[in-house]
Amino acid sequence: MKYIKFAVISFxxxxxxxxxxxxxxxxxxxxxxxxxxxxxxxxxxxxxxxGNCPRAHETINSLINIYDEAVIPIAIHCTAFARVTGSDxxxxxxxxxxxxxxxxxxxxxxxxxxxxxxxxxxxxxxxxAKEKLLSHTAWPTEVAKFISSFPEYLIExxxxxxxxxxxxxxxxxxxxxxxxxxKIALTVFIxxxxxxxxxxxxxxxxxxxxxxxxxxxxxxxxxGAWGEVIKNNTNVTVLGDEYTKSYSITKGNDWKIQNCFxxxxxYDVDTYEVLQAEMIKVQ
Amino acid sequence: MKKIFTxxxxxxxxxxxxxxxxxxxxxxxxxxxxxxxxxxxxxIEDQSIGATAVKEYMLVNSWANFIYSNQNxxxxxxxxxxxxxxxxYPNSGGINDGIGIPFRWAMFSKDDLxxxxxxxxxxxxxxxxxxSYEEKMLGIDNALDGFRIKYQxxxxxxxxxxxxxxxxxxxxxxxxxxxxDGTIQINEVFQSLEESSLRLNIGGSFxxxxxxxxxxxxxLPDNVAAMSGRIMIRYKNFDINSEYAYKFNDPSLDNxxxxxxxxxxxxxxSYAKKGLGIVLSTKWVDNMAFRSDRNASLTDLNINQLPExxxxxxxxxxxxxxxxxxxxxxxGAKAEIMYKIPKNTLLGGKYGTNVSLNxxxxxxxxxxxINDSTPVFPPASGTYGYNTKFFSIGDKLYFQDINFEIxxxxxxxxxxxxxxxxxxxxxxxxxxxxxxxxxxxxxxxxDMTYKFENSSALKTEIQHMFTKQDEGSWVLGMIEYSLPxxxxxxxxxxxxxxxxxxxxxxSIGFGHISGGTRIQLSYGKQRAGVMCIGGVCRNVPASNGxxxxxxxxx
Numbered sequence: 001m002k003y004i005k006f007a008v009i010s011f012x013x014x015x016x017x018x019x020x021x022x023x024x025x026x027x028x029x030x031x032x033x034x035x036x037x038x039x040x041x042x043x044x045x046x047x048x049x050x051g052n053c054p055r056a057h058e059t060i061n062s063l064i065n066i067y068d069e070a071v072i073p074i075a076i077h078c079t080a081f082a083r084v085t086g087s088d089x090x091x092x093x094x095x096x097x098x099x100x101x102x103x104x105x106x107x108x109x110x111x112x113x114x115x116x117x118x119x120x121x122x123x124x125x126x127x128x129a130k131e132k133l134l135s136h137t138a139w140p141t142e143v144a145k146f147i148s149s150f151p152e153y154l155i156e157x158x159x160x161x162x163x164x165x166x167x168x169x170x171x172x173x174x175x176x177x178x179x180x181x182x183k184i185a186l187t188v189f190i191x192x193x194x195x196x197x198x199x200x201x202x203x204x205x206x207x208x209x210x211x212x213x214x215x216x217x218x219x220x221x222x223x224g225a226w227g228e229v230i231k232n233n234t235n236v237t238v239l240g241d242e243y244t245k246s247y248s249i250t251k252g253n254d255w256k257i258q259n260c261f262x263x264x265x266x267y268d269v270d271t272y273e274v275l276q277a278e279m280i281k282v283q
Numbered sequence: 284m285k286k287i288f289t290x291x292x293x294x295x296x297x298x299x300x301x302x303x304x305x306x307x308x309x310x311x312x313x314x315x316x317x318x319x320x321x322x323x324x325x326x327i328e329d330q331s332i333g334a335t336a337v338k339e340y341m342l343v344n345s346w347a348n349f350i351y352s353n354q355n356x357x358x359x360x361x362x363x364x365x366x367x368x369x370x371x372y373p374n375s376g377g378i379n380d381g382i383g384i385p386f387r388w389a390m391f392s393k394d395d396l397x398x399x400x401x402x403x404x405x406x407x408x409x410x411x412x413x414x415s416y417e418e419k420m421l422g423i424d425n426a427l428d429g430f431r432i433k434y435q436x437x438x439x440x441x442x443x444x445x446x447x448x449x450x451x452x453x454x455x456x457x458x459x460x461x462x463x464d465g466t467i468q469i470n471e472v473f474q475s476l477e478e479s480s481l482r483l484n485i486g487g488s489f490x491x492x493x494x495x496x497x498x499x500x501x502x503l504p505d506n507v508a509a510m511s512g513r514i515m516i517r518y519k520n521f522d523i524n525s526e527y528a529y530k531f532n533d534p535s536l537d538n539x540x541x542x543x544x545x546x547x548x549x550x551x552x553s554y555a556k557k558g559l560g561i562v563l564s565t566k567w568v569d570n571m572a573f574r575s576d577r578n579a580s581l582t583d584l585n586i587n588q589l590p591e592x593x594x595x596x597x598x599x600x601x602x603x604x605x606x607x608x609x610x611x612x613x614x615g616a617k618a619e620i621m622y623k624i625p626k627n628t629l630l631g632g633k634y635g636t637n638v639s640l641n642x643x644x645x646x647x648x649x650x651x652x653i654n655d656s657t658p659v660f661p662p663a664s665g666t667y668g669y670n671t672k673f674f675s676i677g678d679k680l681y682f683q684d685i686n687f688e689i690x691x692x693x694x695x696x697x698x699x700x701x702x703x704x705x706x707x708x709x710x711x712x713x714x715x716x717x718x719x720x721x722x723x724x725x726x727x728x729x730d731m732t733y734k735f736e737n738s739s740a741l742k743t744e745i746q747h748m749f750t751k752q753d754e755g756s757w758v759l760g761m762i763e764y765s766l767p768x769x770x771x772x773x774x775x776x777x778x779x780x781x782x783x784x785x786x787x788x789x790s791i792g793f794g795h796i797s798g799g800t801r802i803q804l805s806y807g808k809q810r811a812g813v814m815c816i817g818g819v820c821r822n823v824p825a826s827n828g829x830x831x832x833x834x835x836x837x
Contacts, residue, residue, distance in 0.1 A: 004396070005434075005436075008396060008432055008434045008442075009434070009436070009442070011432055011444055019491060019506065019508055020491055020504060020506045020507050020508030020531045020532075021504035021505055021506045021507075022504070022531060022532060023502055023503070023504050023532050023542055025667075026502070027501050027502055027534075027542050027665050027666065027667075028500060028501055028502070028665050029498075029499075029500060029501065029502055032499065032500050034500050034664070034665050036663065036664065036665075149656055150656055150657050150658050150663055151658075152656065152658070177658040177660070177661075178652060178655070178656060178657065178658045178659075179652060179659075180655065239658065239659060239660055
């Protein structure tokens with residue numbers, strides 16, 4: 001009988017002895033990319049007469065191939081590389097990609113903008129500070145720094161377009177997902193995809209490409225280059241706090257509305273870090 | 284019949300035990316018991332209430348248990364058929380449809396030893412780390428399938444060990460469950476304390492599950508363990524029953540794959556003497572969902588069950604808004620007083636009057652960020668998740684229930700029950716949706732029964748719920764006439780406060796009870812809602828049709 005007792009107790013303790021695995025950080029497997037919903041904004045300062053700028057466009061395309069919707073680029077045509085040759089549409093480089101915001105930020109002709117004298121291509125990845133200007137070759141590394149972090153805010157865009165008066169409206173809701181005491185601003189742009197026009201490309205022969213596809217082209221801003229402060233750092237915003245804003249602009253004559261997207265992003269006014277971005281098709 | 288039973292055992296893969304049964308029948312006939320139930324519904328489309336018809340016209344849930352017992356040996360099986368599964372029961376993609384014998388078992392006991400093979404149900408303590416059970420009303424059956432040994436090491440010391448997989452509809456879940464439980468009844472162990480007024484039991488459980496780690500992103504644990512300790516103290520009229528449970532890192536679909544350990548505490552206290560009963564309970568739960576498949580959801584493959592402490596209302600209208608346990612974090616408390624006003628007093632009358640007051644409340648728990656950039660909600664997958672202090676109580680109210688009930692017998696013929704219930708129901712949290720807000724509902728119930736000389740009785744119920752939220756106010760009237768062996772029921776549930784459509788949900792039915800057999804037939808409409816038992820819920824779709832239920836025991 002004592003052997004039976006021993007066997008039974010051994011079996012029962014055996015059940016007890018099957019323990020568990022305690023996992024220590026890092027919890028994520030090495031080499032894998034985990035996306036938690038934070039979208040990365042890229043300012044691509046460019047120009048249709050900039051022969052090296054297609055290299056930056058290629059960098060953006062490779063980032064989109066990897067990260068898909070997690071990357072939101074904005075092509076800002078500026079500096080003398082964005083100059084036009086005239087209004088004759090039969091001539092190369094007649095089309096004017098420039099905008100007031102692009103002129104202010106990147107400069108027009110030889111007059112520098114907010115970011116000073118720019119050597120294109122150059123850009124900003126998820127931070128709007130002057131000292132954060134980076135060559136496109138550094139963009140992938142910079143994107144990787146942000147891509148697995150958590151969005152502190154979530155943005156919802158409700159677009160509306162009226163054919164009757166060509167008004168584009170954007171109702172924006174910014175929701176807090178991480179408690180913080182940041183001072184934040186909301187900026188809303190409209191961009192257009194698939195614009196076919198001239199582009200200089202030093203890697204091609206001839207270098208002037210008549211049917212280059214220009215993507216993510218900044219068309220206008222709903223609330224200026226720096227947007228609007230929606231929360232001061234004097235108060236703490238907690239999970240679930242929401243900020244709503246509504247904006248509208250008139251569609252440009254040369255925009256194809258079916259190719260237009262509204263881009264909204266929030267950034268920390270003190271550090272210029274872009275905290276979250278969102279993009280949605282106008283219609 | 285014995286031969287048929289032996290054949291069934293063979294079919295169930297229990298050939299060795301069927302031989303044993305055969306052998307025993309030669310010496311001692313043993314005993315066969317069992318039960319049978321079938322629930323069938325004929326569905327009629329009714330767009331006014333959102334009820335749909337089904338292609339089969341009628342759906343049927345049926346099952347029958349057969350148990351053979353002979354001295355120290357018993358064995359049995361359950362034959363089940365869902366052709367096809369009644370609407371509202373767990374059946375995603377038709378996974379529950381079919382017929383077969385998913386439950387078969389054999390057990391023998393010798394001296395202090397009891398061994399079970401095959402399917403069995405088990406509960407350790409209050410179920411915080413292991414509760415395998417069946418609840419047909421919810422469509423839940425998380426039976427274990429494996430081996431279990433129970434052993435009485437010493438008088439008052441009982442040990443249980445098990446290793447099993449868990450039933451998943453007609454298959455098994457991917458995990459292996461290993462468990463151990465021990466209880467010590469102090470007053471039994473020490474002879475000198477046998478007569479003591481102070482009764483003390485202590486116990487502990489350890490449960491571990493194994494599931495191969497195959498996640499593409501995260502380093503998940505193959506083995507996850509949970510353990511608990513419990514104590515029961517009884518002194519004269521006082522009773523305290525408490526259990527604390529801890530679960531090691533268990534990233535899962537329930538908690539959005541965070542690595543924080545889980546904890547739970549349950550305390551039930553009571554005082555009871557003739558004519559008076561007082562119950563005080565509280566519980567605190569953090570990240571304690573525990574399943575044998577980390578990717579399972581809804582009611583599938585739960586290893587544990589976190590008991591609810593709110594009142595399970597038996598009347599229809601207060602049961603519209605039942606509390607659903609929140610394993611990712613909840614605090615709850617309950618206080619209940621039951622008092623019988625003595626006979627031959629002003630309020631007690633000739634027969635005495637029973638009054639009860641019940642209050643329960645549930646909140647979220649306080650969760651804080653683990654750093655400045657990681658959100659608490661939605662939970663940050665692949666991180667520790669969040670921080671919380673033990674027994675912290677959050678500001679968000681999940682549920683509140685205040686109810687008062689008076690039961691009075693006026694004469695040998697007239698009985699009554701009056702109830703008032705005030706509910707606050709956090710619809711968004713408890714139904715898992717957004718944008719609905721809280722429901723505030725006042726409910727009054729009058730329940731009168733008149734007994735006739737010929738042993739028949741007439742029972743009437745009037746229930747009214749006033750609320751401005753959800754579907755608005757309701758009124759329900761019910762008449763039930765019963766006589767020995769028979770009952771006839773008619774009721775109408777009128778959603779007169781619905782701003783969109785003032786719908787009637789009526790039903791008429793009758794039933795017959797004879798010996799161990801019960802037959803019920805009804806026709807009527809049922810509103811869409813949820814049904815919860817023990818804090819576990821299932822959605823109930825709107826329906827219109829004929830319902831038949833037959834049950835029998837032998």
